[in-house]
Amino acid sequence: MIAITLGEPAGIGIELVAQLAENNELTECVLIGDEDWIRQSLPAHIDLPIQHIPMPEPSCFGLLNPNNANYVLATIKAATLGCLSGAYQAMVTCPIHKGVINDAGIQFSGHTEYLAELTKTKKVVMMLLNEVMRVALVTTHIPLKEVAAHITGDELKQVIKILHKDMLSKFAIEQPQIAVCGLNPHAGEAGHLGREELDVIIPALDELRQEGLHLHGPIPADTLFTPDKVKQYDAILAMYHDQGLAPLKYAGFGESVNITLGLPIIRTSVDHGTALDIAGKGLAKAGSLRAAIKLARQCVQRAKKKVRKS
DSSP: OOOEEOOOOOOSHHHHHHHHHHHOTTTEEEEOOOOOHHHHOOOOOOOOOOOOOOOOOBBBBBBBOGGGHHHHHHHHHHHHHHHHHTOEEEEEEEEHHHHHHHHHTTTOHHHHHHHHHHHTTTTOOOEEEEESSSESSOOOSSGGGGGGHHOOHHHHHHHHHHHHHHHHTOOSSSSSSEEEEEESSSTTTTTTOSIIIIIHHHHHHHHHHTTOOEEEEEEEEEHHSSSSHTTTTEEEEEEEEHHHHOOOOHHTSOOOOOOESSOOOOEESSOOOOOOOOOOOOOOHHHHHHHHHHHHHHHHHHHHHHHHHH
């Protein structure tokens, strides 16, 4: 069974689920959320298993309600605990709205960090992928002015080892070729545009190469994210959020998947937000959720094969 959390109830999550349910694409899936709300939102002939989490107040498309913030987090927690217990083999998350959760007085930076906390995982890595490329991030939801301070040798090595390990286990790539972006324009231009490449990135990559990892770079991001270059690598490691996700979403927005690496469970998600402006208008497209469920199923099957071989 794959658990699907419906995300922000004022957003498009329930609409995406309804589209896939209508097409009979949610076999062996369970929905996590308020049962009454779910059944009211889905066509009457659709009967999917539901793990009921009560919603404190009724929700209206497009209108955020901070009083439902704890409900949203409760659905994520329920799915996570279900995966840890073995009740579910993977979880797929619909988009949440970080702002309204913080407006409710809850310090919250995102799904990725919350899942790390719930699973007691010291280090996780965000990666998005589509048919064109896979992009992992060294830093995620922090201000741009703080990025350089977070690019340390230890941080880089941790992230790359997690990325390498999950490319083996979750994607069955035996010798993953990983391209690493530089932090500065032109990857520092031999130190003239910044020394992070010389002082931090290159020494970390050299150390990991000695351990047998196939690493390429640091490569200037403006030339790495070109069609011919991305085809050469199994994954790209970007130094910060928009450096990697802007080109990835340009290449496949609405069809990409977010996966959290390093967790003891399988978690995938959509590549977009709550889309409050179109929620309830029948305009939402379920391509990314479909891809996220497909990837979760693939990861489950690879995990089963690995268990059988061992």
